[in-house]
Structures are given as C-alpha cells and as structure tokens.
Amino acid sequence: xxxxxxxxxxxxxxxxxxxxxxxxxxxxxxxxxxxxxxxxxxxxxxxxxxxxxxxxxxxxxxxxxxxxxxxxxxxxxxxxxxxxxxxxxxxxxxxxxxxxxxxxxxxxxxxxxxxxxxxxxxxxxxxxxxxxxxxxxxxxxxxxxxxxxxxxxxxxxxxxxxxxxxxxxxxxxxxxxxxxxxxxxxxxxxxxxxxxxxxxxxxxxxxxxxxxxxxxxxxxxxxxxxxxxxxxxxxxxxxxxxxxxxxxxxxxxxxxxxxxxxxxxxxxxxxxxxxxxxxxxxxxxxxxxxxxxxxxxxxxxxxxxxxxxxxxxxxxxxxxxxxxxxxxxxxxxxxxxxxxxxxxxxxxxxxxxxxxxxxxxxxxxxxxxxxxxxxxxxxxx
Numbered sequence: 001x002x003x004x005x006x007x008x009x010x011x012x013x014x015x016x017x018x019x020x021x022x023x024x025x026x027x028x029x030x031x032x033x034x035x036x037x038x039x040x041x042x043x044x045x046x047x048x049x050x051x052x053x054x055x056x057x058x059x060x061x062x063x064x065x066x067x068x069x070x071x072x073x074x075x076x077x078x079x080x081x082x083x084x085x086x087x088x089x090x091x092x093x094x095x096x097x098x099x100x101x102x103x104x105x106x107x108x109x110x111x112x113x114x115x116x117x118x119x120x121x122x123x124x125x126x127x128x129x130x131x132x133x134x135x136x137x138x139x140x141x142x143x144x145x146x147x148x149x150x151x152x153x154x155x156x157x158x159x160x161x162x163x164x165x166x167x168x169x170x171x172x173x174x175x176x177x178x179x180x181x182x183x184x185x186x187x188x189x190x191x192x193x194x195x196x197x198x199x200x201x202x203x204x205x206x207x208x209x210x211x212x213x214x215x216x217x218x219x220x221x222x223x224x225x226x227x228x229x230x231x232x233x234x235x236x237x238x239x240x241x242x243x244x245x246x247x248x249x250x251x252x253x254x255x256x257x258x259x260x261x262x263x264x265x266x267x268x269x270x271x272x273x274x275x276x277x278x279x280x281x282x283x284x285x286x287x288x289x290x291x292x293x294x295x296x297x298x299x300x301x302x303x304x305x306x307x308x309x310x311x312x313x314x315x316x317x318x319x320x321x322x323x324x325x326x327x328x329x330x331x332x333x334x335x336x337x338x339x340x341x342x343x344x345x346x347x348x349x350x351x352x353x354x355x356x357x358x359x360x361x362x363x364x365x366x367x368x369x370x371x372x373x374x375x376x377x378x379x380x381x
Contacts, residue, residue: 031074032067032327034059034314035094036104037115042082043207043234044108046262047306052077053299054307055104058314061294068318069325075314080106084114091115095122101327102317104310106130107147108231109179116140124329125320125336127313129305131256132182136354142329144336146309146316147279147346148358150179150229150255154186156277156361156377157227157253158194165251165275167225168196171218173239174229176203183229183255191227199223204239206231211239215246228254230263237266244270251275259364259371261304274366275374279346280308281362283373291345305346312344316357347376 036055039048059073067073076097078090087106094100095118102125105112109130119126120140128135133149161167170191174184180203188198200221204214218226226248230236236257243252251274257263258276280303282292291311295303319342320335321327339357342349349357360378364371 030071032069032071032321033074033076033097033100034102034104034317035091035097035100036075036077036310037080037087037090037094037106037111038077038104039082039106040077040079042080042086043232044082047107047233047260048082050261050304050306051107051310054295054303054309054311055314057295057298057307058311058318062315062318068321069327073314073318076100080111082108084111087111087115088118091118095124100124101321101329102332103127104313105143107306107309109135109182110177110231112143113178116143119143125317125332127310127317129309129313130179132178133186134178134182136356141333141355144313144351144355144357146313146344146349146357147256147305148361149356150183150186152359152361152379153255153277154183154188154190155379156363157187157255158190158196159377160275160277160363161225161227161251161253162191162194162196165225165253167251168194169199169222169224170196171199171221171223171226171250172201172228173214173218173226174203175206175231175235177206177231179231180229187227187229204235206235208235209238211235211242212246214239215243215248218243219246219248223250225250226252228252228258230255230257233257233260233263233266236263237270240267240270253277256280256305259304259366260306261302262306264366264369264371268369271366272368276364276366276371277361278305278364278371279358279361280305281364281371281373281376284362284376285343285347287343288345288347303345308345312346312349315344316342316349 080087105128107129109132112130174180324331324335
C-alpha cells in the first residue's frame with residue numbers, strides 16, 4: 001500500500017479507520033481521551049517537544065479526518081521529568097482518569113520498565129518507544145512497541161560495520177541502564193556471529209559530565225570501529241566532542257540517538273561522517289516523506305524518531321479503537337495485534353502477539369549535518 005505525501009497527513013489515519021467509522025455511534029460533545037507521559041522538564045525536555053509535537057500532529061490529522069468512533073480525540077500530557085519516579089507519578093495521574101482509554105509511555109526503556117507493573121495492574125493499552133528487547137518479554141499484554149527493538153539494531157550495526165565498512169576490531173560503548181545494557185549485549189552477540197573481535201566493552205553512567213577516561217580507554221584499546229548505545233542526547237553530545245578533541249577518528253556506528261535532532265544540535269561537526277541505525281529515516285518510504293513534510297509545515301523544524309513514533313502510536317491506537325468499534329481495553333488490544341501492513345512514519349507495522357510492531361532498521365549517515373538514507377534492513381525472524 002503506497003500513500004502520497006499529500007494524502008498522508010489527513011489520510012493515513014482515515015485510510016485505516018474510515019471503514020470502521022461507518023455505523024459507529026456519533027456521540028456528540030464527548031471526546032475520546034489518550035494520556036501521554038512526556039519529558040516536559042529534565043535533561044530530555046528538548047526531545048519532549050518533538051515527542052508531544054508528533055502526538056499532537058497525529059491528533060489534529062485524525063480529528064480532521066473524522067475523529068474516533070465519531071468523537072474528537074483529546075490528548076492529555078503529564079510531565080515524566082525524564083526520570084523513573086517521574087514517569088511512575090505521571091502515569092498514576094493519568095491512570096486515575098477512568099475515561100482515558102489508552103496511553104503513550106516513554107522512548108526510554110528504563111522508564112518503561114519502571115511503569116510496567118502499574119501498566120499491568122491498570123489493564124489498558126500503553127504504546128511506548130523503548131527498545132530493550134526484554135520489554136515485550138515480560139508477559140505484559142498491554143505494552144505495544146512503536147520502534148524496532150535492539151535485537152534488530154545490534155544485528156544491523158554489526159552487519160554494516162563488518163560487511164560494508166570492513167571493520168572487525170570493535171569498541172562497544174553503552175549506557176549502564178536497561179536500554180544500554182541490552183543494546184550492548186545485542187551488539188556483542190551479533191559481532192560474535194560475524195567473527196569480529198571486541199577490543200573493549202565499556203559502560204558509562206547516564207548524565208556523565210566528562211567522558212575523557214572513556215575516550216582514552218577506547219583510544220588505547222586499538223579498536224578500528226566504535227559501536228554505541230547512548231540513552232541521552234546530551235551525553236552523546238559531550239562524548240562526541242571529547243572523542244574528536246582527543247583525536248579519535250575511527251568509524252562510528254551508533255544506535256538511533258546518534259541521529260536525533262537534539263544530538264545533532266549538541267554535537268555539531270563532531271558527528272560528521274558517523275553512521276547510525278534509524279527507525280525513522282525520512283527518505284525510507286512515502287509515508288516517512290509525507291510525515292517529514294507535515295511536521296516541517298507544522299513546526300518549521302525537521303522531525304526525528306522522538307516525534308515519529310508518538311505520531312504512529314496515536315494513529316495506530318485510533319485505528320484500533322475504530323476497528324474494535326469500542327473503547328473496551330481487551331477489544332482494543334485484539335485490534336492492535338491484528339494490524340498488518342500499516343504504513344507509518346517509522347515503517348510498516350505488522351504486530352506480533354508480544355506487542356512488537358516493527359522488525360527492521362534503516363542505515364543512515366551524517367553528511368555534514370544532513371542525515372542521508374542508505375538502506376533498510378528487514379528481518380523475518
């Protein structure tokens with residue numbers, strides 16, 4: 001199924017949902033509410049602007065196309081403060097509102113882990129962007145991922161670095177939180193299957209102010225390529241600048257944070273020439289191109305995966321509610337799992353019974369600040 005740029009913004013939601021609007025109850029006055037936990041304050045506040053922007057753009061497109069079950073969609077945002085306690089509190093505030101039918105969680109795996117027990121207790125669908133593979137292995141039927149998990153990113157980073165760039169002596173750098181630990185493990189396992197050598201496996205603490213010891217350890221390891229999993233863009237910006245200042249110029253292939261708009265602003269030329277796996281790459285599909293145009297038109301800046309996954313999450317959730325013909329949580333869940341070949345900004349959604357919707361990644365490169373699409377790699381297993 002292909003969509004034009006013009007038709008995507010108003011038509012992506014309608015394309016899937018319109019058939020299910022026929023015969024729906026046309027209740028007047030009321031809205032259908034979606035709750036969103038987002039970093040309005042804290043170290044990821046800048047990224048939070050993109051996340052809420054993407055979600056609001058989807059709500060506007062859906063409402064323009066006729067809404068959900070004949071009602072207008074309403075987004076209610078609570079500040080997660082970019083912390084684990086913050087997101088638990090934010091989710092509890094939203095969960096206390098019984099008329100909220102579904103939720104958007106975090107792009108950060110450690111925060112999703114923190115809120116997961118409360119999600120299970122509540123029993124309503126929660127869309128999230130964290131990429132720790134374990135999040136959909138918790139036996140929690142209410143979690144739905146809107147980015148590919150790091151089982152795929154590790155394989156793509158390793159495959160590209162070894163087979164395309166021809167490098168086999170790796171420095172693996174990762175945060176010590178849930179996301180970074182899982183990502184580093186996935187990359188190491190993938191490299192092992194390609195007979196590559198791990199010169200150094202280095203963890204770091206989030207919100208580090210000085211990466212000099214880490215950079216020196218990488219430099220002294222003799223690695224000829226760097227693979228990284230950074231949780232926060234400000235950490236990545238500091239590291240990138242110090243890496244270049246200390247003369248390390250080896251190829252660098254990073255997790256999606258390396259191409260986030262916030263990271264690009266913070267690091268500037270220090271990220272020129274790097275590569276990344278990107279769940280959102282504007283040139284990867286017609287739907288991705290159309291989302292990029294719509295986001296620029298609305299906010300006058302380029303989008304990234306901070307904004308694309310919430311856009312898709314709202315759009316898919318709305319489509320599922322319309323397909324279910326109900327706001328009953330179990331019926332919505334069944335409708336989400338049944339979604340196949342749904343063209344989103346992030347890619348084509350084919351949900352499995354664990355709640356994973358995407359199963360591949362794009363490879364992109366940084367050409368003097370411009371993120372250029374190289375290729376998409378999809379996995380069937």
